[in-house]
Amino acid sequence: MNGPTRRHRRMLGLPLLAAALLAGACTDGGGTDQGQGATTAPASTSASAGTPSVAPSTGGPVTIPKSAFVDLPAELRKSAPQPMQVADALPKLCAEEFATGGRSTAAAAMMSIYKTPKDPPENVPYGTLHQTVFAFAGTGAADYLRRVRAALQPCRSFSEAGNTVTVRSQPLAGAGDDALLVTLTRPATGLDGSPVGGTATSQITVVKVADAVTVVHDQGWEGTSNNPDFADDFARAAVRGLDSWQR
Numbered sequence: 001m002n003g004p005t006r007r008h009r010r011m012l013g014l015p016l017l018a019a020a021l022l023a024g025a026c027t028d029g030g031g032t033d034q035g036q037g038a039t040t041a042p043a044s045t046s047a048s049a050g051t052p053s054v055a056p057s058t059g060g061p062v063t064i065p066k067s068a069f070v071d072l073p074a075e076l077r078k079s080a081p082q083p084m085q086v087a088d089a090l091p092k093l094c095a096e097e098f099a100t101g102g103r104s105t106a107a108a109a110m111m112s113i114y115k116t117p118k119d120p121p122e123n124v125p126y127g128t129l130h131q132t133v134f135a136f137a138g139t140g141a142a143d144y145l146r147r148v149r150a151a152l153q154p155c156r157s158f159s160e161a162g163n164t165v166t167v168r169s170q171p172l173a174g175a176g177d178d179a180l181l182v183t184l185t186r187p188a189t190g191l192d193g194s195p196v197g198g199t200a201t202s203q204i205t206v207v208k209v210a211d212a213v214t215v216v217h218d219q220g221w222e223g224t225s226n227n228p229d230f231a232d233d234f235a236r237a238a239v240r241g242l243d244s245w246q247r
Contacts, residue, residue, distance in 0.1 A: 062106035064133050068245035069110045070216065070237045078113040078125045085109065089130040091204055091217045093167055093184070094155035097148055098206070098215050104134040104144075127226050129234065130217040133242070141208050145178050148206060152182065163187050175235040176209040176242070189223055200225040205235045209242035 069081065089109035090098045100107070112129040119126065136144060152169045159165070165186045172179035182204040190196050202219040203226055216238055220226045 062135050064106050064108040064135060065245060066110070068108075068133050068212070068241050069131055069214075070112060070129060070234060070241055072112050072114055072129075072237075075117040076114045078115045081110045081112040083109065084111045084130065086132050089132045089217070090215060091130075091184075093152075093165075094158045095151065097151040097155065098132075098204075100134055100144060101147075103136070103140055105137050105140075106135040108133055125221045127218060127220045127224075130219070131238070132215045134213045134215075136211050136213065141211050141213050142178070144213050145180065145206065145208055149180065152180075160186065161193065163189070172205065172207070172231070172235060175205075175232070176207040176239045178208040179235060180206040181231060181235075182206070183228070188225070191222060201228065202226050203228060203231050205231060205238065207235055207238050207242070209239055210246045212242045212246060214238045214242060 086107045086109045109132040113125045114129065115123065115126045155167050157164050157166045163186050165184050168183045170181055172181040184202045185199050188196050188198045188200040200220065200223060205216045207214050216234055218226045218230065218234060
């Protein structure tokens with residue numbers, strides 16, 4: 001196929017990404033479903049979509065709506081977001097670093113498949129976002145971030161499909177009340193798993209806003225590398241979703 005390469009197309013799309021995310025977040029369209037309880041779960045379950053359920057710590061229903069998730073505008077949305085199981089959405093590195101241990105009052109997860117603004121319809125997707133939203137009571141959200149940081153501290157690398165994946169964790173400034181960015185780097189492989197040279201990355205953003213925390217795992221399509229330049233934009237979009245829900 002003639003035209004820019006995938007890597008070139010990624011760079012062409014970067015200046016439009018932040019504007020497109022902002023435009024999508026300022027409308028009622030896209031993947032939102034205002035006014036409906038889209039996703040919910042009690043603390044002890046791994047859930048996707050469902051009906052409101054009683055949170056053990058409060059005695060009342062805790063509902064996580066679709067509007068709490070990243071709202072990709074049409075320019076970036078490859079297909080409609082779909083609910084998924086929390087257990088499948090949460091990344092696992094050396095252990096279950098991002099699990100709550102049953103301490104959340106609700107949890108829900110969605111998967112979004114995205115593209116870059118100028119990608120033609122026939123192009124393969126650019127990547128996927130596996131996003132989990134947790135609701136907490138009291139100091140639960142801040143406690144969760146502390147536990148995640150402590151769990152990640154000894155996890156410098158882990159083995160996956162016979163390859164060593166390195167883990168780098170760092171603060172993410174300017175996103176929500178507290179935020180963390182985790183970058184995973186692995187040898188690049190083809191569709192059959194054979195090495196092709198170089199490295200591929202994926203990134204996990206953990207953001208706290210008030211009594212909620214979201215975990216967003218950004219992965220390139222079919223094992224390709226994500227683009228780290230998108231991390232800030234996705235983090236800001238995640239903050240907007242959590243903030244609008246809890247207002």
